[in-house]
Amino acid sequence: MSQDQEEDYTKLPLETRITHKVWKARLGAYEELNKSFSLSGSPTDPCFDLWARQPDLWRSVLADSNVAAQGAGVTAFVSFCKFSDPSYIVKCRELASAAISEKCLxxxxxxxxxxxxxxxxxxEVDAAGPVIDALLPSLSARSPKVITANVSAIADLVEQFGTKIVPPKPIVAQLKSLFGHADKNVRQETFRLTVHLYRWIGEPLKASIFGDLKPVQVKELEALFSKLPTDPPKQLRLLRSQIPEQTEATDESEKEDDHGIQEEPNLQEEEDEFDLIEEVDVIPKIDSNLESVMSSTKWKERKEALDALIPILSQPKIKDGEFFGLVTLLSKAIVKDANVMVVMNAANCITALAKGLRSNYSKYAITSIQALLERSKEKKQNVVETLSSAMDAACETIPFDEIAEPISAFSNNKNPQIKIACFNLQTRCFRKVLQYPSKFSIEVCAKSCVPGVSDTFEPVRSAAAEALGTLMKLVGERPLAVYLDSLDEIRKSKITSFFESATVKAVAPPKTKPAPTASAKKPDTKSVVTTKPRLSKNPPLPPSSTSTASISPKKKANTEKLSLNVEKTNAFENGPLMPRPTTRPVARGLSRNSPLLNKSPGLKSTSPLPAGTISQTVQGIKNMELDDAAHQPSKLSKTSSNYLELKTNHNGSVDEIASLNEENEELKILLSRERDEKTRLQRELTEVRKELNMIRDMQPSSPLNDRRSAFLRRANSEMLDTSAGPSNRIDLLQSPLGRARPLSSTGFNQHSPSAFSKSANNLSFQTDPPKQPFSPRSNLTSDWSKAIDLTTRLKQKITEMKQTDIRHQGMIH
Structure with a gap:
């Protein structure tokens, strides 16, 4: 039973198991949390979402009543603090510190x-103040064990961070009461705390506490102070804001000095030299009968044809063209040709073509790389080296993210030589790649290499471990932790050894700093240079006056009209069109709330405008004819007509929406009525069924009810048998059950209260009918009549409900 319950715990949601009443369920949840935190790929991984939403859950985890579950919960919290985002830690820091102080220490x-x-x-997140404030209340606890544990924890914090990070004032204020505590262990831990404080504070500490201590305690402290080293203390643990930025910056600068500054100029020089080289068109030089020669059955003819092709393709820079047919032909020769000499020549042709085309060869790279990997089953060293150099040349022409998946697909090949070639190619790519690979490429490569580490063939294991170690050097340990979790320690140590000796060129992308919040932004006024016009589609005209003078008068008029139309658009965008002042023109591209105009409120018509806008502004004012009242009404009328047209369309849409809303409300009312009717019919149907069941339950002991069908069949058969002769017919008529017709289920209900019997040819009526062996009860007739009526009503109600459902479904659709 307990095993079944444990299996059921894993099926429960994580949040439910964390607060489960069974400690084994909580223990499993805490262990699962620790594993998910340790294998998380980023500080904002989905496994941290629950704790970002509900940081109060840590209180119950850290204060667990079961000792084993509490230990697992504290371990999970340590992993949470190591790998989660600092903002998540800040949310739960105060309550977690209080729970640790009271229960965990x-x-x-x-x-x-x-x-x-x-x-x-x-x-380490940012400061020690909140943690120390949560520990200090426990120094006044009733239990000496709690006080001792908290004093010891504060001493460890001071030892690791020093008084530059840990605030000493609230701690020093508690020393007097701690030295006077009755428990020996509390006083002993207080001595240790005081020694660590003295190493950072020095003589001022003596003046603040020695006056409140006993002479014996002062003497013991003096003896402890004298044993301290004279060297100044060093901060053993740093805050995240202090840590590796300086060391990483120095390391990166050294790498740039050693690699980047030397290699980047070389790459730039090579690119410049390659651009200066004249392109060579090699397509006309290729033999037109190459395809037919390559299909020859004689390997010497195929080899000679490729020998003649290699010098043609060995050009410093090849003009781009259609080489798909040639690459396909060479790839086919590499995969299917039985002669290794032909294979090596084809590989050399691909190497020369890739080096001559460079980035233009990227469209053929995947095809050739797949062919080269497929032929890597050869064991001869010279063939393997030729194929490897061709693969390297092809990989340099295409980004690694595009070939990561095609290369990794060969890690599942049955041939161990192909697996080794695949892993070795990945290792070379990791070393030479200059751009940080994408998350998808990292996942694909890691998943392809991990099974190879456990392969039965030792060279395959070694190649896969080297590829994983080089990838770890490239991307770091944390992104690969989730993939290496299933490996044992021996294989992990082998990967780590390759990781330590690997060298890569790519550098991880720089960490993006969080954008400043709105409160952190300075309210500096924007300068004229950074001010953008409201309409980016209408930039200001160039300031040169010579270009304006060289335009013909007709084109000039068109240009001026165009400029006026642009100004109209800006005016309508800011609000309704109003007459513009003639004494203060606004420069093109500047709104009336522009900082330029706000900075100079006393600007007049004669004030100098920014360079390049005076001539355009003056000319625009002349052509606008603001003083002429004949032009303004026409503009307003045109605008008003457009406005009325838009308003009419808008009103029509509003009316249509209103009518649809009214129709929707009516349909809702009808739908509610139909639902009420359906509910009523269901209720009546239930009542009818109850009445019918009650009638059936009233007669369970009647033999006729229990065996009605069998009795009727038997009675009918007897009547048919006795009706064969006249004597038998007379006996049947004289019998108490005598009837001239077969019995039916409804025959008893059709009897009259009086009974009759037939003897010979005389017919006589009897007031009291003879008792029959299976006669029904006296009220059977009325009960069956009620049952028939109820059945009829039931059928009617069912029909009405079906019709209501049909109407209901029709209204919904």
Whole structure:
């Protein structure tokens, strides 16, 4: 039973298991959390979403009543602090510190060490103040064990971070009460805390605490202070804001000095030299009968044809053209030709073509790489080297993200030589790639290499481990942790050895700094240079006056009209068209709320405008004819007609929407009525069924009800048998069950209260009918009549409900 329950725990949601009443369910949830946090690919991985939404859950995890579950919960919290985003840690820091102070520091030794590590990780986020404030209340606890554990934790924090990070004032204020505590362990840990504080603060600490201590305690402290080293203390753990930025910056600068600054100019020089080289058109030089020669059955003819092709393709720069047929022919020769000499010549042709075309060869790269990998089953070293050089030349012409998946597909090949060639090609690509690979490429390559580490053939295992180690050097350890989790320690150590010795050229993309919030932005006024016009489609005209003078008068008039139309658009965009002032023209591209105009409120018509706008502005004012009242009404009338037309269309749309809304409301009312009718019919149907069941339950002991069908069949058969002769017919008529017709289920209901019998040829009526062995009860007739009526009503109600459902479905659709 317990095993079944444990299996059911894993099927429950994680949030439910975290707060489950069974400690084994909580333990499994905490272990799963620790694993998911450790294998997360980024600080904002989906496994952290629950804790970003509900940071209060950590209180129940860290204060778990079960010791084993609490240890697993503290371990999971340590992983959370290591791998999650700092903003997630800040949300739960105060309540987590309080829970650790009250429950975790007094638990097992392993749990206590993990709890102190969690406190240090929370301090590393930004500051130690919130953590220390959460620990200080526990120094006044009733239990000496709690006080001792918290004093020891504060001493460890001061030792690791120093008083530059840990605020000493609130701690020093508690020393007097701690030195006077009755428990020996509390006083002992207080001595250790004071020693660490003295190493950072120095003599000022003596003046602040020695006056409140006993002479014996002062003497013991003096003895401890004298044993301290004279060297200034160093901060052993740094905040995240202090950490590796300086060291990484120096390392990266050294790498740039060693690699980047030397290689980038070389690459730039090579590109410049390649651009200066004259292109050579090799397509006309290729033998037109090459395809027919390559299909010859004699290997010497095929080899000679390729020998003649190699010098033609060995050009520094080849003019781009249609080489698809040639690459297909060479790839076919590499894959299917049985002679290795022909294969090597074809590979050399691909190498020369790739080096001559460079980036133009990228459209043929995947085809040739797949052919070369497929032929890598050869074991001769010279053939393998030729094929490898051709693959390298093809890979240099195309980004790695485009060939990562086609290359990784060969890791599942049955031939171990092809697997080795695949892993070796990946390793060479990781070393030479200059751009950081995408997340998809990393996933594809890691998934293809991990099974190879466990291959039965040792060279395959070694090649796969080298590829994984080089990839880890390229992207880091954390992105590959989720893929290496299934490997044992021996294989992981082998990958780590290759990781330490690997060299790569690509550098990880720089971390993007978070965008400043709105409150952090400075309210500096924008300068004229950075001010953008409202309409980017209408840039200001060039300021040269010579270009304006060289235009013909007709074209000039058109240009001026165009400029006026642009100004109209700007005016309508800011609001309704109003007469513009003639004394203060606005430069093109500047709104009336522009900083340029706001900075100079006293600007007049004679004030100088920015360069290149005076001539256009003056000419525009002259042509606008603002003082002429004849032009303005025409503009307004044209605008008003367009406005009325738009308003009419808008009103029509509004009316149509209103009518649709009214129709929708009516349909909703009808639908509600139909639903009420359906509910009523269902209720009546239920009542009818209840009545029918009650009638059936009233007569369970009647033999006629229990065996009605069998009795009727038997009685009818007896009547048919006795009707064969006259004597038998007379006996039947004289019998109590005598009847001239077969019995039916409804025959008893059709009897009259009086009974009759027939003897010989005389017919006599009897007031009291003879008792029959299976006669029904006296009220059977009325009960069956009610049952028939109820059945009829039931059928009617069912029919009405079906019709209501049909109408209901029709209204919905």
């Amino acid at each position: 007094t638990s097992r030794a392993s749990t206590k060490s993990d709890a102190v590590e969690a406190l240090m990780l929370m301090i």
